[in-house]
Structures are given as structure tokens and as C-alpha cells.
Amino acid sequence: MTDNDADPPDTDYLLRLFVSGRTQRSARALRNLESLCDDALGGRYRVEVIDVLDDPGAADEDRIIVTPTLLRLLPPPIRRVIGDLSDRESVLVGLDLLPAGTAGPRS
Secondary structure, three states: OOOOOOOOOOOOOEEEEEOOOHHHHHHHHHHHHHHHHHHOOOOOEEEEEEEOOOOHHHHHHOOOOOOOEEEEEOOOEEEEEEEOOHHHHHHHHHHHOOOOOOOOOOO
């Protein structure tokens, strides 16, 4: 990421997905994220994918110890979701995209 990476004016959400190589789990997490974002956010998002094998410094900087991990950087506060993002409701709640009280009971 560079200082020249300005968010487009219509971008409301900046998400950073950390993965480890080109694995099935990494690909599944990215597919799940893209589907969720298309459904929940329309075009109001930008996703950065960081492969920790290629850029371990980025993982250290964001304190990533498990992949896949998703960070919602914008809007603040930062939110973190770990896993392949297949449980859409948990991801939406974890990213604060579901209004309070919308999620069903937890067991």
C-alpha cells in the first residue's frame, strides 16, 4: 500500500483481507467476502488482499497471527473477523454491518 492509494470518493468501507498463499481456504474467504460485499455494500467498498507469505511486515503491522483475517479499516473503529467468512451473519455482525438487534439468538 502506498500513500498514493486514495479511496475513491464513493468508498464507504475499506477492508483488508489477510491470506496465506493461494490455498483453497484463502480463495474461499475472498469469494465469500466479494459476495457479501456485493450484497451488503453495493459498490461502496474497496478490498485490499494481503498475502502474508509475500508481505509478512504487513501482517506484523496489523498484528495478524491467523489467516484468513479480515479487517474493516474504514469507517472507524477497526473491526476484525477471523476465518473463511462463510457464516455471513457472523461476518456482518463482526463488521458492524447489521443493525443492533437484527441478528438472531446465539447458542
